[in-house]
Amino acid sequence: MKYLILIIPLLIAVVQAQNFETGDNSTVSGCSTHCAYSDDSLSCWNKTLEFFERILLGQMRHYIAVQINIDQWHRRHDSHYNSHFEQAIVESNNTMQALITENDVIDSETVSVVVQTLIRRVQRESNKMISWVPHFICPIPCEYKYSIWKNLFIVSAILNICLLFVIFPFIRRMSRKQKTEALIRD
Numbered sequence: 468m469k470y471l472i473l474i475i476p477l478l479i480a481v482v483q484a485q486n487f488e489t490g491d492n493s494t495v496s497g498c499s500t501h502c503a504y505s506d507d508s509l510s511c512w513n514k515t516l517e518f519f520e521r522i523l524l525g526q527m528r529h530y531i532a533v534q535i536n537i538d539q540w541h542r543r544h545d546s547h548y549n550s551h552f553e554q555a556i557v558e559s560n561n562t563m564q565a566l567i568t569e570n571d572v573i574d575s576e577t578v579s580v581v582v583q584t585l586i587r588r589v590q591r592e593s594n595k596m597i598s599w600v601p602h603f604i605c606p607i608p609c610e611y612k613y614s615i616w617k618n619l620f621i622v623s624a625i626l627n628i629c630l631l632f633v634i635f636p637f638i639r640r641m642s643r644k645q646k647t648e649a650l651i652r653d
Contacts, residue, residue: 474629497521527585532601534559534589542596552590556583 497518502511534555541548560582564575592601 528601529603531585531589531592532603534586535593535597536600536603538589538593539597539600542593550590550594552586555589556586559586 497514499511499515502515506512538550560579563578563582567573567575567578
């Protein structure tokens with residue numbers, strides 16, 4: 468019983484740590500949809516702007532990392548590979564231009580400049596075979612790690628088994644007690 472009392476807090480700590488590691492949808496902070504023109508100060512808007520600046524920089528970093536990884540893949544799998552960064556600019560530009568809607572706050576010229584700038588950075592960074600390629604991560608909703616639910620299931624199963632071990636002797640004792648009481652009365 469003493470060990471059970473020690474194990475339960477440890478299991479809870481593991482579950483908490485796993486939740487912190489994988490994250491959940493409440494870990495996004497800094498972005499607010501409650502900013503209003505009638506606010507007394509710009510603190511809400513500035514905080515939201517800072518959030519999107521961090522997100523924008525991070526997404527540009529991931530975009531460049533993925534493009535470098537694609538180039539490095541070609542360098543490792545195609546012995547006659549020549550970099551086609553101009554083609555990458557055209558393909559990426561066409562893909563992003565198709566996502567622009569009518570009366571969008573971003574126009575096609577902005578997209579073209581951003582794509583060219585980012586691919587030029589890829590070209591400078593991935594001009595030879597490199598041993599260390601940049602890392603990228605997907606946003607939480609994209610590839611949410613569901614291992615927390617697996618861990619919770621395991622903890623729940625362990626707790627149910629422990630509960631059986633604790634309650635089963637109690638039930639047997641009560642059952643025996645009822646049998647002996649019945650014999651005395653008869």
